[in-house]
Amino acid sequence: MKAMGRPVTQSVPAFRRLAALATLDLQSDRLLAEAAMHSRSLQPGRELLTEGAPVPGPTLILSGWAARARLLADGRRQIMSLILPGDLIGNCRQNLPLAVSSVVALGHLTLCPAPAITEALKQAHAVSHALDEAYLLAQITRLGRLSAEERLIDLMLEVRDRLALCGLVTDNAFAWPLTQSALADVLGLTPVHVNRTLQQLRGSGDVILRAGRVQLMDPSGLATRVGHVTARVTSDTEAARHDR
Amino acid sequence: MKAMGRPVTQSVPAFRRLAALATLDLQSDRLLAEAAMHSRSLQPGRELLTEGAPVPGPTLILSGWAARARLLADGRRQIMSLILPGDLIGNCRQNLPLAVSSVVALGHLTLCPAPAITEALKQAHAVSHALDEAYLLAQITRLGRLSAEERLIDLMLEVRDRLALCGLVTDNAFAWPLTQSALADVLGLTPVHVNRTLQQLRGSGDVILRAGRVQLMDPSGLATRVGHVTARVTSDTEAARHDR
DNA sequence: CGTGCGATTGAGTTGGTTCAAGGCCAGTGG
DNA sequence: CCACTGGCCTTGAACCAACTCAATCGCACG
Numbered sequence: 001m002k003a004m005g006r007p008v009t010q011s012v013p014a015f016r017r018l019a020a021l022a023t024l025d026l027q028s029d030r031l032l033a034e035a036a037m038h039s040r041s042l043q044p045g046r047e048l049l050t051e052g053a054p055v056p057g058p059t060l061i062l063s064g065w066a067a068r069a070r071l072l073a074d075g076r077r078q079i080m081s082l083i084l085p086g087d088l089i090g091n092c093r094q095n096l097p098l099a100v101s102s103v104v105a106l107g108h109l110t111l112c113p114a115p116a117i118t119e120a121l122k123q124a125h126a127v128s129h130a131l132d133e134a135y136l137l138a139q140i141t142r143l144g145r146l147s148a149e150e151r152l153i154d155l156m157l158e159v160r161d162r163l164a165l166c167g168l169v170t171d172n173a174f175a176w177p178l179t180q181s182a183l184a185d186v187l188g189l190t191p192v193h194v195n196r197t198l199q200q201l202r203g204s205g206d207v208i209l210r211a212g213r214v215q216l217m218d219p220s221g222l223a224t225r226v227g228h229v230t231a232r233v234t235s236d237t238e239a240a241r242h243d244r
Numbered sequence: 245m246k247a248m249g250r251p252v253t254q255s256v257p258a259f260r261r262l263a264a265l266a267t268l269d270l271q272s273d274r275l276l277a278e279a280a281m282h283s284r285s286l287q288p289g290r291e292l293l294t295e296g297a298p299v300p301g302p303t304l305i306l307s308g309w310a311a312r313a314r315l316l317a318d319g320r321r322q323i324m325s326l327i328l329p330g331d332l333i334g335n336c337r338q339n340l341p342l343a344v345s346s347v348v349a350l351g352h353l354t355l356c357p358a359p360a361i362t363e364a365l366k367q368a369h370a371v372s373h374a375l376d377e378a379y380l381l382a383q384i385t386r387l388g389r390l391s392a393e394e395r396l397i398d399l400m401l402e403v404r405d406r407l408a409l410c411g412l413v414t415d416n417a418f419a420w421p422l423t424q425s426a427l428a429d430v431l432g433l434t435p436v437h438v439n440r441t442l443q444q445l446r447g448s449g450d451v452i453l454r455a456g457r458v459q460l461m462d463p464s465g466l467a468t469r470v471g472h473v474t475a476r477v478t479s480d481t482e483a484a485r486h487d488r
Numbered sequence: 489c490g491t492g493c494g495a496t497t498g499a500g501t502t503g504g505t506t507c508a509a510g511g512c513c514a515g516t517g518g
Numbered sequence: 519c520c521a522c523t524g525g526c527c528t529t530g531a532a533c534c535a536a537c538t539c540a541a542t543c544g545c546a547c548g
């Protein structure tokens with residue numbers, strides 16, 4: 001479908017992420033290309049996984065955003081984590097695990113089964129899983145100890161880092177398809193307050209936010225301001241070399 | 245050391261938890277008994293794992309409580325999760341992973357290496373890991389969407405459920421070695437406000453709290469009040485049958 | 489008999505919520 | 519072509535849950 005000589009791991013953002021997490025051999029590459037053939041698509045708002053239901057096989061997000069969320073009895077909703085292109089869902093060790101949260105598509109979604117036959121792919125899955133956990137911990141400190149403004153900045157920095165792994169960040173600008181009310185559910189705030197906080201950030205020139213995209217004007221400045229550190233999970237420096 | 249005919253999985257609370265998570269065979273039992281020989285102890289406040297440092301082999305908490313915490317630049321601290329007897333730390337899939345958070349002993353701690361040679365033990369580790377993740381998600385909704393009182397109740401219910409797996413709960417009463425300021429770091433509150441919220445709970449007769457122990461007066465009432473659901477990770481009903 | 493840590497209390501402040509309108513599209517159907 | 523609808527964003531004003539600051543108390547320990 002794309003240029004023949006070029007491996008899919010370079011042309012598809014989601015695959016670039018996997019290639020950044022582990023060194024993929026030729027066979028892994030072929031398996032991914034094969035998996036991409038069986039991709040399916042999902043409409044916004046559709047559930048990709050339901051809390052309490054058995055988890056299907058591991059699935060790779062090819063494009064679009066999703067959210068791992070839990071709904072409380074009285075209608076409150078908390079989004080535990082965002083799921084971005086290249087992320088895996090249902091990536092766990094057990095035989096027949098039950099989902100501990102729902103996963104819902106935040107926009108149009110494309111996904112395919114995630115093969116994990118080769119050692120390289122298994123490694124990529126393991127690293128991806130470790131990163132997922134790191135993101136959960138980051139989310140906990142955000143909610144527990146950061147102010148509204150800090151939460152917002154910290155989240156944007158995390159998303160930037162994560163999208164950078166797939167090569168979806170240029171000049172610190174990237175997609176931002178989040179509704180303010182979805183954002184509120186991520187950050188544990190009200191939509192109204194998210195709105196006001198966003199305005200503050202725009203007003204101070206820290207971010208530019210229009211038409212479903214953000215640009216961070218001074219990422220490293222912001223990072224030191226909120227004490228953000230990029231999640232690292234392996235000791236090798238391999239991942240760093242991959243982002244162009 | 246204990247009665248000869250009785251397997252260690254019944255006499256040691258931490259082992260009872262593992263036995264509750266997977267059906268342990270005789271060999272697993274022997275391995276645990278062997279591991280217990282190599283137990284070591286740790287003083288309160290000591291770090292069991294340091295953020296950014298490589299993770300040692302999987303370790304089992306035999307007794308005492310610990311906390312997985314992250315410290316912010318300005319001194320704020322967030323405890324991501326409590327680590328209780330029978331819990332595993334450093335229980336992950338990777339070769340040489342880096343710790344994404346520190347683990348600090350909240351009191352006197354006893355621990356031993358956690359063997360995972362047999363299939364049964366591997367299974368127990370996998371289930372334990374899945375539960376850990378479920379607790380992280382619970383922590384996120386607590387911090388993001390629950391009020392101070394709800395957070396406190398929900399946490400107490402979680403701890404009760406978890407300690408029950410080791411048989412450390414009698415009549416809904418169990419150990420509660422948490423300082424109010426540690427509790428504040430868990431719940432994302434200030435110590436002062438934790439104090440006031442605790443008084444409220446005591447005043448309303450919902451909990452009795454003295455001398456490092458809590459008793460929940462109406463756990464199921466409390467559970468429905470805060471929408472607490474006990475984490476379940478496997479579809480089999482086996483785990484339920486184990487708690488006496 | 490200090491000394492220090494943890495729990496408690498009071499009074500004032502604030503970050504974030506709530507409630508309630510309005511505004512701004514993009515899509516839809518007449 | 520325009521009116522109508524439904525999401526989503528924006529704004530204002532009042533309110534309140536939780537925070538801050540600062541003392542005081544109780545107690546275990548040396």
